[in-house]
Amino acid sequence: MLAVYKKELRSYFIGPIGYIYMALYLLVSSLIFTYTTLYAGTCDVTTYYTFILYLFAILIPLLTMRMLSEEKKSRTEQILLTSPVSLTSVIFAKFLAAFTLFAGTLLISCLHFIILFAYGTPSTAIMISTTLGILLIGAAFVAIGIFVSACTENQLVAALVTIVAIASTLVLNVLSGYVSFTPLRVVMRWLSVFDRFYAFTYGYFDFVALLYYVSVTVVFLFLTVRVFEKRRWE
Amino acid sequence: MIEIKGITKRYGEKYAAKDVTFTVNAGEVMGFLGPNGAGKSTTLNILTGYLSATSGTACIDGIDILQDPIGAKAKIGFLPEQPPLYLDMTVKEYLNFVYDLKRCKLDRKKHLDEICRVVKIRDVYGRVIRNLSKGYRQRVGIAQALIGNPPVLIFDEPTVGLDPKQIIDIRNLIRDLGREHTVILSTHILPEVQAICDRIVVINNGEIVADEKTENIARAVEGKRRMTFNICGPRNDVLKLLKSIPGVTYAEVIGNRDLDSTSFLVESDEKIDIRKPLFFALAEKRWPLIGMDVMGMDLEDVFLALVDKNAKKGVRKGEKQ
Numbered sequence: 181m182l183a184v185y186k187k188e189l190r191s192y193f194i195g196p197i198g199y200i201y202m203a204l205y206l207l208v209s210s211l212i213f214t215y216t217t218l219y220a221g222t223c224d225v226t227t228y229y230t231f232i233l234y235l236f237a238i239l240i241p242l243l244t245m246r247m248l249s250e251e252k253k254s255r256t257e258q259i260l261l262t263s264p265v266s267l268t269s270v271i272f273a274k275f276l277a278a279f280t281l282f283a284g285t286l287l288i289s290c291l292h293f294i295i296l297f298a299y300g301t302p303s304t305a306i307m308i309s310t311t312l313g314i315l316l317i318g319a320a321f322v323a324i325g326i327f328v329s330a331c332t333e334n335q336l337v338a339a340l341v342t343i344v345a346i347a348s349t350l351v352l353n354v355l356s357g358y359v360s361f362t363p364l365r366v367v368m369r370w371l372s373v374f375d376r377f378y379a380f381t382y383g384y385f386d387f388v389a390l391l392y393y394v395s396v397t398v399v400f401l402f403l404t405v406r407v408f409e410k411r412r413w414e
Numbered sequence: 415m416i417e418i419k420g421i422t423k424r425y426g427e428k429y430a431a432k433d434v435t436f437t438v439n440a441g442e443v444m445g446f447l448g449p450n451g452a453g454k455s456t457t458l459n460i461l462t463g464y465l466s467a468t469s470g471t472a473c474i475d476g477i478d479i480l481q482d483p484i485g486a487k488a489k490i491g492f493l494p495e496q497p498p499l500y501l502d503m504t505v506k507e508y509l510n511f512v513y514d515l516k517r518c519k520l521d522r523k524k525h526l527d528e529i530c531r532v533v534k535i536r537d538v539y540g541r542v543i544r545n546l547s548k549g550y551r552q553r554v555g556i557a558q559a560l561i562g563n564p565p566v567l568i569f570d571e572p573t574v575g576l577d578p579k580q581i582i583d584i585r586n587l588i589r590d591l592g593r594e595h596t597v598i599l600s601t602h603i604l605p606e607v608q609a610i611c612d613r614i615v616v617i618n619n620g621e622i623v624a625d626e627k628t629e630n631i632a633r634a635v636e637g638k639r640r641m642t643f644n645i646c647g648p649r650n651d652v653l654k655l656l657k658s659i660p661g662v663t664y665a666e667v668i669g670n671r672d673l674d675s676t677s678f679l680v681e682s683d684e685k686i687d688i689r690k691p692l693f694f695a696l697a698e699k700r701w702p703l704i705g706m707d708v709m710g711m712d713l714e715d716v717f718l719a720l721v722d723k724n725a726k727k728g729v730r731k732g733e734k735q
Contacts, residue, residue, distance in 0.1 A: 255494065255498055258494045261464050263512075
């Protein structure tokens with residue numbers, strides 16, 4: 181598992197994708213940070229992170245689009261699937277590699293907060309819980325991206341479908357406001373990523389939300405494994 | 415060492431492999447022969463755990479690939495039809511990755527060094543795989559299969575697309591490897607099998623049509639022995655004599671090669687060797703036999719005969735349905 185993890189992490193930086201991701205994320209997040217906190221004169225990072233979530237829709241596909249589609253296209257998956265390692269551990273290692281780059285970049289961007297501490301009195305608890313929430317949501321998005329990548333041989337298709345998938349989970353709670361049919365609205369709210377996120381922004385740790393995001397992650401990684409299993413058997 | 419029993423792989427209505435059964439003994443080099451699309455790769459992919467069979471079992475060293483995939487895979491070094499190379503890695507990075515992936519316990523530096531020496535890729539060790547020629551890529555693919563020193567090596571068409579010198583190099587390499595490993599070599603190139611393999615399994619349309627020692631493969635085809643004789647003597651009398659020898663099924667004059675001898679084409683029953691009785695019969699008549707040529711079937715003929723026979727059988731089956 182460690183072998184695949186190291187390989188994936190290295191492959192981000194052999195090509196340009198790792199650098200592009202980090203540069204874009206840090207640049208755009210700095211801009212958002214400047215406008216939502218410094219210009220707004222507030223220490224509250226809720227708005228900042230709300231925008232960041234939308235940014236994920238565009239940036240997380242960068243991390244996951246190649247991950248399995250490229251292996252499939254170049255037939256390198258054959259070495260992974262015929263080596264004495266389990267499929268689950270291969271998929272999990274890939275997830276972990278993408279999540280490491282994601283979380284690493286996110287944590288670097290948290291350096292922004294030093295400014296808030298220097299010139300204001302932000303709540304450390306809220307900051308930590310919100311960041312934790314973002315990490316959990318990110319994990320779920322990465323898992324979705326990996327799942328989509330397993331379904332196609334084309335990176336571009338993987339990227340576009342992932343963007344749509346992530347974006348639609350983000351706009352669900354807005355859309356649900358327009359739905360008058362109650363059961364549908366309930367389902368939409370349930371699927372909505374935002375609804376659960378807001379608990380974190382109040383500074384308390386919502387165990388149910390944690391369970392929800394971890395479950396989404398696990399379910400999509402499990403589905404990814406199933407995609408490969410199914411292809412073996414069909 | 416390798417035991418495949420009743421492997422069937424179905425894609426919808428189409429059978430990619432149908433009741434494929436064979437065994438490969440330890441230390442054997444087995445040639446897996448068949449035209450393109452016959453089901454070679456499918457069978458090998460099932461054997462290596464890349465695909466799953468619709469039914470049947472595949473065991474490596476007594477370990478079922480389905481029941482203990484990790485244990486079985488640890489015993490196999492596999493070079494797929496298209497070498498699974500990460501093009502943006504250097505050879506060094508790639509081999510180290512495979513070493514980690516296979517959880518190899520051998521001394522890393524020594525082991526990789528030895529492999530590079532055997533497959534002759536030392537001089538490209540630091541280069542990016544993308545920039546290597548096809549021959550070198552194939553070698554890196556073989557190197558990958560050798561990591562961990564697995565007892566079973568499986569090569570799926572390792573010489574496709576290489577130039578003649580590279581083909582000879584790879585063949586020699588595989589022959590050397592065959593001394594210490596059990597090897598399956600899949601190919602559609604006949605001389606390759608003849609040159610390297612102890613045993614040949616022929617597959618066509620997903621079904622095994624022959625499984626014989628290399629030297630016996632010709633016998634798998636029922637047929638006749640064909641010989642030509644050059645005999646000095648009266649043409650018609652000789653022909654009559656030839657036809658009278660037990661076992662001869664057909665004889666004809668094919669011409670005069672020189673002034674006083676005549677060439678005859680003789681076909682005989684496969685199980686009967688007519689050469690000795692013919693010699694004595696001619697000696698009795700004092701008609702000197704000055705030339706004899708046994709037109710043995712080479713692998714090419716055998717292969718075509720097998721595939722052809724099988725195709726006809728298929729047609730007949732189809733008619734019945």
